[in-house]
Amino acid sequence: MSAFDDIRDYVAIPRVLSLKLSPDGSRLISAVQSLNPDGKSYGTALWAIPIDGEPYRLTRSAKGESAAEFTEAGDVLFTSARPDPTVKDATDEVPSLWLLPRSGGEARQVAARPGGVGAFRTAGDVVVFAADVLTGEEAAEEERRKTRKDAGISAILHESYPVRYWDHDLGPGHTRLFAARLGADRLEDVRDLTPDPGEGLRDVTFALTPDGATVISTWRTLLPDAEQRVDLVAIDVATGERRTLFTQEGHDFYGPIAVSPDGTRVACARERLAELDVSVRIDLWIGDLATGAGRTYAPDLFPADVEWAPDSSAVYLAADQRGRRPIFRVPLDGEVTRLTQDDAAYLGLNASADGRFVYALHSGVDRTHGPARIDTATGEITDLPSPAPRPELPGTLTEVSATTDDGTTIRGWLTLPKGASADDPAPILLWIHGGPVASWNDWQWRWNPWIMVQHGYAVLLPDPCLSTGYGQEMIDRGWGNWGPRTLADLDAIVDVVVARDDIDGERIGAMGGSYGGYMANWIAGHSDRYKAIVTHAALWNLDQFAGTTDAAQYWQREMGEPGSERYAKLSPHHGLDSITTPMLVIHGDKDYRVPIGEALRLWWDLQRRNVESKFLYFPDENHWILKPGNAVAWYETVLAFLGQHVLGQEWKRPDSVA
Template sequence: MSAFNDIRDYVGIPRVLSLKLAPDGSRLVSVVQSLNPDGKSYGTALWGIPVFDPAPPPPADKDREPARLTRSTKGESSADFTDAGDVLFTSARPDPTVKDPDEEVPALWLLPRSGGEARQVATRPGGIGAFRTAGQVVVFAADVLTGEEAAEEERRKARKDAGISAILHEGYPVRYWDHDLGPGRTRLFAATIGDDRLEDVRDLTPAPGEALRDVSFALTPDGSTVIATWRVFLPRGELRSELVAIDVASGEGRVLFSDEAYDFTGPIAVSPDGARVACARERLTGLDLSARSELWIGDLATGEGATHAPDLFPMDIVWAPDSSAVFIVADHQGRRPIFRVPLPERRSSRRESEERANEERSGRDNWHADAVRLTSDDAAYLSLSASQDGRFVYALRSGVDAAPAPARVDAVSGEITALPSPAPALELPGTLTEISATADDGQEIRGWLVLPSGASADNPAPFLLWIHGGPVASWNDWSWRWNPWIMAEQGYAVLLPDPCLSTGYGQHMIDRGWGDWGPRTLADLDAIVDVALARDDIDADRLGAMGGSYGGYMANWVAGHSDRYKAIVTHASLWNLDQFAGTTDASMYWQREFGDPGSERYAKLSPHHALDKISTPMLVIHGDKDYRVPIGEGLRLWWDLQRTGVESKFLYFPDENHWVLKPGNAVAWYETVLAFLAQHVLAQEWKRPDSLA
């Protein structure tokens, strides 16, 4: 039976989360998430994945199969290799060498290449987060309380024993996605790999304030310099991000890249020759200035740099081993290919910047510029690693119709070889096809259409419009949380469109919808929905619509501006924009696009102004721990629907955030959505889900 038929089977499918290549190219390591024995939570473990060339005689079968490397109740994450081939990872598992540890927080562990048990090599009272390694050097991020470091553990314990959870903030922001900020501050520490533990641990950033919150960082190949994002706090709650270079030996730092009109952010990668740094440069938005991200490559010595591959939003970056090019992944036409960006020999960075600026001014026809698409399939790639011999790029390969799995890509031809995966291949209950439409302004709108098995002119499928979040995003990847194949298993045709504001179609596609969310997006959606409904294998009378986050905003907008759908599901949705923009975790970002509270765009674009036009039954879903779209949006929407008599239900998760992550709650989510759609789209009698009985 299909794993998509019973949601309980679906949530038990193992999930490959990451991929990293050993320095000698001999193996890969991956973090894999799977259901814990209690069935109530997920755990993670490290898996080794063999790398072999199919041209010579194949190795023994046992050498072809992935092997589990770690087991613990707390799980393991953030795996990476040392130059010696040992595996470093973080885990909150207890240290067997310490009797009765006071508290289990993430620590740094080392799994020897030669085999044997993993050992803890570093810990901090507030835990260890991200880390990077080069040569014998390890740099890691840790949460540290302000004050005397030697007494930090005692101060944390005293705070806990006193029952103090309060946090005194003196600046903005105070929350991020699903967690509170403070009272600790992120710092970077450097250390040397010793025989049993990290040695010579030293604080590189003793007084960063809030500058290293959610830091992205990389190490130069010789381990001498850390390249890190550094937040600059501005008046009126604004901030921007610079890139700084910190000397590992002295802790001295300098600003590497800074521009008042841009953020310099991760991903960050340093060239193998140590001369250049690649990162993402994001334009600071405004009322009439849309979101834009681009590949930035600069000189580590001088700080001068230039943009490359305009209009490709880089999501991952890795250098070719000879430093002659970078490989990036970026959304493109409903896919996320690997691109190769060849670089000229090092020259005057000022001249290079001028040439790039001229390219940008040349318009949309030049929007790929110097990027060469390496992969030509329909897949989405992530977690890039380049082999030291320059022959291959390793990555996780996925797609709307394929869960992430390891793959090897020829760095010249783009030929793709599937590698053994720790997770099983999935049989899908339908097929994936591509459709497009022309919007009222002449813009082509494309999308993916999931068709259930058996859909035909004699048996047309009910239709479900699924609107993506973001809004600067695209339907191009597998999603465990928003999986259309569960709906296809129940007989629905699911349209996954990329309207305005979607990435992968050039900057003009984002510009079209900037500051015009509802009206422009709905016109695009209507155009491609019309094309889908013209098919004889889709039932044009049985329609539903749904979306989450920005997709939830659009679901609310559709409810107030269209009566073509028989049911609407809105998850983590924006309802009252003025309220949302002042209570979200990043108000400064959204108010750049909408303006100060009470300005014209709130009145024009807030879905709640069309409450009196809503007659379609609605299912409202929200998690209490959602700080990006706070619970007040869901509560206000639910009350407005109730007080105006709109048929509606409210699925509330007290312990979930912007997403629904716990397996039991995921079961309840899908069962409730399917029951609601069955009632209103399929005209079946309402049946309360068994999971909520």
């Protein structure tokens, strides 16, 4: 039996989420997610990974632990909602900051806030952390939160846009940054660095200079017409004085943020804001901390993660490239070189103090995340023992490509079940990635092709227009032309794959989520080659979507104001009368990026046009289906629906949704 045969076994596979290297280079620490004993939820724990030894578990609380950082002394700071054992009848509901001594023993709580402790950074004996704080007198905040709760008040009064983000409501509190000093037992001299931030620190990303003197942080400014701009600011830890470091009209600056070891430069991402005829572009930006002068580096490499070389002469950059995410070395002066030459995707970069190695999470379409060591001189990659061993896959991965009508080469990955051959060709599923500015280049827990491979399907994972890793021109090709241009790209690569003798092109389905769901809906109204279509968290009526998504200003930059020409041209709902393919509609009610109204309208439209269809609805999920039981229901329902329409099996309602 394979872990991909029974979805319950699959959701129980442990998952490595992060990687941090200790200051002395002797060990790594990782947050690992695994199924809780009740089987209904996931928990996280911290694991140590000695450089020359086997991983071992560090923490075991019922609430779980995450966001680990090493102190200069080698102790481990982390966040957890576990109760403080030194406080009588403590029942913490929000995360606080904890310290696990390097020498061993129990972790102790070192900082707590009524609204919880969020992200944090440390340098020397300085700790800076983010916390959600209600407006008003800080000393009375805990009582005011209790009063709201006891009175049953959940209302939030907004005076600016936006009001929610991905899967959570914004407010009534605002994020602030606090600085403190590591004391013997707790954080001492805790100071509010940003007492009146407004929306400035919403969705904040920040870093701390090596001397602990300055915080480098994103800062959001609200503009007229419900627009906004994100700058990078420098905040003095001693005084709280804030100065703008990087700002540029028509651009946002944000994470990943990394400060050079010599404390003189900052590396981050700079995004060109889109317009109707100007596509989004993301660059690596490196600037001087003292003057704010800077420039872009490594054009066409969208930064996914950044780490400085210990001598501050270069940065290591993880960026998408042709279905992979290699590590590149980007010197301040000189040519960009690719460090890793394999097919993997890298994140969580950590450079050793002696400059010999970069440690990173090493993964790919065909491998789960695990720790690896990369030799910076040779590029040699060594897999390290992992807290979560990789499961054996039920098939093989191969690369495919096609030439489109405009002469562009489109490539993708094809997963094949064992035994697929001319004598026994496999049915095929087209899976379209979300984004749309994204790529199929990494392991996917939510959209995992190997489950389908285990059940006999080949899965095509293409990177059409708007995909990253192919230069800016690939994004430009599809900008403001989502449906028609993307469908032409998909048709070209599907034609190549179904011509293979190990693929049964008569048994073919299509799937997609988010932007991929938009394309699934577009395909339904513009093609009849597929036997079944699965559309998850999908855009359907663009005019409706434009005013209800959580980031309407971002959408409007590309598509224009609601009711403009592109809505009429690109909205999938205009193809309703041409839909004959059976469709499975899937959506979570807590999805604020693509609100539930899209699915409700699509479902109603399919029903009133008598299109064979089903609606899998998750009242408590968001853009992603995260709970283990719901993931089981998702995959089992999709497999049953595809089995009926692609394989010709009799419909059987899965037990998980019975």
